[in-house]
Amino acid sequence: MNDISSRFAEKVFNLDTMRQRLPRDTYREMLRCIEDGKRLDLTVANIVANAMKDWAIEQGATHFTHWFQPMTGITAEKHDSFISPSGDGVIMEFSGKELVRGESDASSFPSGGLRSTFEARGYTAWDPTSYAFIKDGVLYIPTAFCSFGGEALDMKTPLLRSMEAINRQAQRVLKLFGHAGVKPVTTVGSEQEYFLVDQSVFNAREDLLMTGRTLLGARPPKGQELDDHYYGVIKPRVQAFMRELNDELWQLGILAKTEHNEAAPAQHELAPIFTTTNISVDHNQLTMELMQKVAHRHGMVCLLHEKPFAGVNGSGKHNNWSIGTSNGVNLLDPGTTPFENAQFLLFLCAVIQAVDDYQDLLRISVATAGNDHRLGANEAPPAVMSMFLGDELTEVLEAIENESAYGGRDREQLKIGVDVLPRIPKDSTDRNRTSPFAFTGNKFEFRSPGASQTIAKPNIVINTAVAESLMQFADALEGAQDFTQALHDLIKGTIKAHKRILFNGNGYDNHWPEEAQRRGLLNLRTTPEALAHLMDEKNVALFERHGVFSAAELRSRYEILLQNYIKVIHIEAQTMMDMVSRDILPAVSTFSARLCRNAEVKSSVAGVACGYEKARCRELSRLTDEIYAICSTLGEAVHHADAAEDTLERAMRYKDDVIRAMDALRAACDACEASMPKADWPYPGYTEILFSVK
Ligand code: ADP
Ligand code: MG
Numbered sequence: 156m157n158d159i160s161s162r163f164a165e166k167v168f169n170l171d172t173m174r175q176r177l178p179r180d181t182y183r184e185m186l187r188c189i190e191d192g193k194r195l196d197l198t199v200a201n202i203v204a205n206a207m208k209d210w211a212i213e214q215g216a217t218h219f220t221h222w223f224q225p226m227t228g229i230t231a232e233k234h235d236s237f238i239s240p241s242g243d244g245v246i247m248e249f250s251g252k253e254l255v256r257g258e259s260d261a262s263s264f265p266s267g268g269l270r271s272t273f274e275a276r277g278y279t280a281w282d283p284t285s286y287a288f289i290k291d292g293v294l295y296i297p298t299a300f301c302s303f304g305g306e307a308l309d310m311k312t313p314l315l316r317s318m319e320a321i322n323r324q325a326q327r328v329l330k331l332f333g334h335a336g337v338k339p340v341t342t343v344g345s346e347q348e349y350f351l352v353d354q355s356v357f358n359a360r361e362d363l364l365m366t367g368r369t370l371l372g373a374r375p376p377k378g379q380e381l382d383d384h385y386y387g388v389i390k391p392r393v394q395a396f397m398r399e400l401n402d403e404l405w406q407l408g409i410l411a412k413t414e415h416n417e418a419a420p421a422q423h424e425l426a427p428i429f430t431t432t433n434i435s436v437d438h439n440q441l442t443m444e445l446m447q448k449v450a451h452r453h454g455m456v457c458l459l460h461e462k463p464f465a466g467v468n469g470s471g472k473h474n475n476w477s478i479g480t481s482n483g484v485n486l487l488d489p490g491t492t493p494f495e496n497a498q499f500l501l502f503l504c505a506v507i508q509a510v511d512d513y514q515d516l517l518r519i520s521v522a523t524a525g526n527d528h529r530l531g532a533n534e535a536p537p538a539v540m541s542m543f544l545g546d547e548l549t550e551v552l553e554a555i556e557n558e559s560a561y562g563g564r565d566r567e568q569l570k571i572g573v574d575v576l577p578r579i580p581k582d583s584t585d586r587n588r589t590s591p592f593a594f595t596g597n598k599f600e601f602r603s604p605g606a607s608q609t610i611a612k613p614n615i616v617i618n619t620a621v622a623e624s625l626m627q628f629a630d631a632l633e634g635a636q637d638f639t640q641a642l643h644d645l646i647k648g649t650i651k652a653h654k655r656i657l658f659n660g661n662g663y664d665n666h667w668p669e670e671a672q673r674r675g676l677l678n679l680r681t682t683p684e685a686l687a688h689l690m691d692e693k694n695v696a697l698f699e700r701h702g703v704f705s706a707a708e709l710r711s712r713y714e715i716l717l718q719n720y721i722k723v724i725h726i727e728a729q730t731m732m733d734m735v736s737r738d739i740l741p742a743v744s745t746f747s748a749r750l751c752r753n754a755e756v757k758s759s760v761a762g763v764a765c766g767y768e769k770a771r772c773r774e775l776s777r778l779t780d781e782i783y784a785i786c787s788t789l790g791e792a793v794h795h796a797d798a799a800e801d802t803l804e805r806a807m808r809y810k811d812d813v814i815r816a817m818d819a820l821r822a823a824c825d826a827c828e829a830s831m832p833k834a835d836w837p838y839p840g841y842t843e844i845l846f847s848v849k
Contacts, residue, residue, distance in 0.1 A: 164408030200251025267711025344429030470606030
């Protein structure tokens, strides 16, 4: 693993490789295609495909695949070899047509009713802005996945559309500040949390195997209360895993940068250096996949579930988002001149308005059954969306709103476009870890996404909602007589209208939801409650206006998300009932019988009272009766939920009745576990799972 710099991105057909491998004209065409989103004509595509194939074969590849991101939230691939018959042998072939477009009989992917099976074929189309790469002897071509009618069946298509939307509107705004022709880009860096557990312990737990989380499990005597794991020394086995993971990621051109232990035992985090949004999304998908693969090689399992264990922190994925220009200027950086400051304030206001107007969509973008365990528990941002700006910036905004003197040095009124903003120390902005949407110096950190989810969804929403603000701003400013005055009025008006979304306090505080309610903010605690808002008129209108989703596409997602929620909880309930009826109840019963026999023997032989045996036996019998009863309540709840015709109603019943029964069942089982000998409990306990990796 020496000399990482020469191995970095060695498996990626990136611009460097293209420059070396393509004829100059073709390379220039490729560049134009990447930079301006121009379509590649077939002659050029043929040359690129051929060069790509030669390069891939030199690297040991035999197959290629169109790699896409269906609405399952994970990636999909189908491999085709390069071989083509020639005489008695074969030659290796790969055409431009095969590169740019693929047909896929992908009828089993969720389409939310967008396709009927007789026209189930969709097609995949190359996204040349995300480079092709080689993994396990296969050339991967990142693609978008659509129906023949052009409807998006994946995560990448709407993401690319949302990037276009925000770029279009940001360009209008930048032009007003004298930056005509400058290309905006949105950037994302996602911090990925995960757990590592020993493979053998994992295999012994039906719940981990089936659902990725523990459905039962008594709390261990030690959790994360000592904070001794957070940023602690990384254990050798984990270190070896991280080394290998980094090496694989680097070869794929993924900028893995930071790694450390997280708050919970067995929990870790990896953060890459940020890059363009769609590449960042692709890279995060690859990172999650490789984490799981590499963990297996080390005899471990990587858990990406949002809440694998009760009682210790769950795993999230902070989505750091910013907007800049293609020449590297960050538009969320306050800058140093009055004009830069004014431009910064306008972009800041665009995000403030976006988060306030589309709180529901942001919440929906992170709504999954798994993430519901995190949001609102005292460890992750609450389900209420709000923004943290830090004291300095908040004071500046207040001063602008009230046209009052800013509390800084000279207590002078701040004139937008004329005065320089006071310096905003970067570290002052990152202190509040409880805010879902925090300004951290020159970017926003959206902390609500769950560890296992694709970050395409939150970025589609952020991009589109901010595009909407920018569009409104550009509309207001383009015709203005006095630009500076109009800008001042716009910024002031936006702050006034949307300041309710700004909250610098403690998001975990019990009073915050009440305060949020007084402010008129939404508190969509669960996935079904959130999803109920997806098809609200304003949301459909937003996505349609910016060409990100048609109403039909959005409805298909609504269906898929609800069904996914239902299925996840259905599987969890079934798994739980299976564990309880086939492992737990028999184990407890056998042990109780042993207690009884022991008591009998002891009292007949020694004539002693056998207080321990009798009390424990009574307690366990009470619990097993309770478990038995709740198990049938759970079965009925599932049955009743499944009977609902309407998908939303079904999801609501799962949320209320099924989850309530599961919680009660867990409580009774955990009480049993706590009073059973470890050797007689059918599963490895929390202590074993959380502290197994050395
Ligand atoms: P920390 O949150 O630990 O203080 P940083 O703030 O430096 O660390 O970065 C956290 C993540 O934010 C990293 O993935 C980083 O690359 C990303 N990031 C930094 N700047 C930007 C930006 N302009 N746009 C998007 N992401 C960014
Ligand atoms: Mg961070």
